[in-house]
Amino acid sequence: MLKKILDKRNYIILFIIIILIIWIIWIVFFHKNEPYMETFNYYGEDITFRVYDKVDHKKLTKDIDNIYKKYEDVDNLSGEVDEDEKSLIEYGKIAYYKTYGYIDITSGELLKHLKNNEEYDFKSEIENVIVEDDKLVNDINFNFDNIIGSYATNDVLYYFKQNDIKKYIVNENGDVTTGDYYDNGKYTVSINNPNTDEILAVVELENKAIATRNKSDDFQSYMVNPKTSKKENKYDSVVVIANDNLTANMLVNAIYLMDLDEGKNLISEYPAEALWIKGDQIIKTDGFDNYVKKYW
DSSP: OHHHHHHHHHHHHHHHHHHHHHHHHIIIIIOOOOOEEEEEEETTEEEEEEEOSOOOHHHHHHHHHHHHHTTTTGGGOOSBOOHHHHHHHHHHHHHHHHTTTSSOTTOHHHHHHHHTTOOOOOOOOGGGOOEETTEESSOOOOOOTTTHHHHHHHHHHHHHHHTTOOBEEEEETTEEEEOBOSSSSOEEEEEEETTTTEEEEEEEESSOEEEEEEOOSSOOGGGEETTTTEEOOOOSEEEEEESSHHHHHHHHHHHTTSOHHHHHHHHTTTTOEEEEEETTEEEEOTTGGGGEEEEO
């Protein structure tokens, strides 16, 4: 009787061991870690992260959230500024000079008037943006709309680099930034033709960024031209591919406002490519097709 009980126990133990072995084999060889995916809403934009490296999902969500929260109230900057705000202001000044004044963080008053369909003769105050002893010397009506999203996302990507997160794709309201691909190949991103509401092309990207601005009947901050004090809708769509999200966004916001030749000249100063859609015309820089997998 005792022998039968022991035999039965041995069978149960053996069965449990077999189940454990099967479970371990499945975990090691067949189970793939679910990629991290989370959507945040900041600055009026949906920003979706998909990460293929193994990460602590809860910690990553908290850390990303904290980075974006740092820049929630920057349009109301006055008086004392912290290190993050100083860096944002400095980048805004850099973007002004790199785009020959087409991105101007001092255009807050112009933005307000154009939103209300009011005329306003804007004069840049970029030379008056001075920080001394962690304080803004002058009162400025800031407009960070054209840089804040990409700047904060770039802050997140710096955090990724510090934490050895390499495999990711970020979609910031249609602007896409890619890291290393998680498998063999590259990430694919569709470019739509707003005139036909159909896909124009599919591009392949890895460790690149693509940014798009489309003509809209609704007012958009990227339409504000600080050089003319007017709202611009020169093109149906403009697309820029660059090495990083900051550059792609800076360039696309600038060339959306520029005449075609001026925009081409600006793009030629960077390792970047661009595409313009205006009616039936599709204009591309020479290297744009190097990224195109297929035209439709």
